[in-house]
Amino acid sequence: MSESDERAVLDANARFYEAFGRRDLSAMSALWHDTLPVVCIHPGWGALEGRARVLASWRGILANDAAPPIRCLRASVHLLGDVAMVVAHEALGGARLVATNVFARDGSAWRMVLHQAGPLASPEDEDDAPPSDGGMLN
């Protein structure tokens, strides 16, 4: 992977969390791809497929002043040519989530095509261990 690609993808990932934290729908909208298919899976929700549904969900989420601040605790990048997967942990109030953010190259930019976040059962555990409650499902 080229270092510049990795940096550009991490920048795009950081912009996602900045837009989220600032409740900036315009920045969030610009971040999502507008020519490729997009998918978003918020924790507990079904999958939202297509830009209109995805952005409608963000409109609701970013309008919610009661939502706790979000922080991206760490992020690692895996490049698949013109698509890149970012794996991150998220701190959302007291909750810990694990998220995948997938970006696709769009000219010189990287734009989001997938966000999926879900609960992390045991944030203190090693990443390759099942949750301590044995709650492994698949």
Place this chain on the structure above:
Amino acid sequence: MSESDERAVLDANARFYEAFGRRDLSAMSALWHDTLPVVCIHPGWGALEGRARVLASWRGILANDAAPPIRCLRASVHLLGDVAMVVAHEALGGARLVATNVFARDGSAWRMVLHQAGPLASPEDEDDAPPSDGGMLN
């Protein structure tokens, strides 16, 4: 998207659930990409990055006779050139999960580079509605 690509990706997705259901580690291993980076996030777990960690997790899971059978309830494909995202619901015993399975083209085959599954709060809800418990986190 070409129909043949869509069919080939859905075939690969079906093979994933067949390998899971038959507890077939060899088929599961063959399904995962072996030249591109791979990531797997089981429900509640942290992210497993890299083929060795991912396959070690499947070795443990497929050896567990107590695990309930899994079914892929529906799957839709979104093509991003040489990468394809599949969104599916999973029935695992009484639990309902939502999963993303990402495949990358490998010659004439499609091989898995990402599996992430998480709980679905309200399987009966419309997919674009938040869970009825208001448990939307992000």
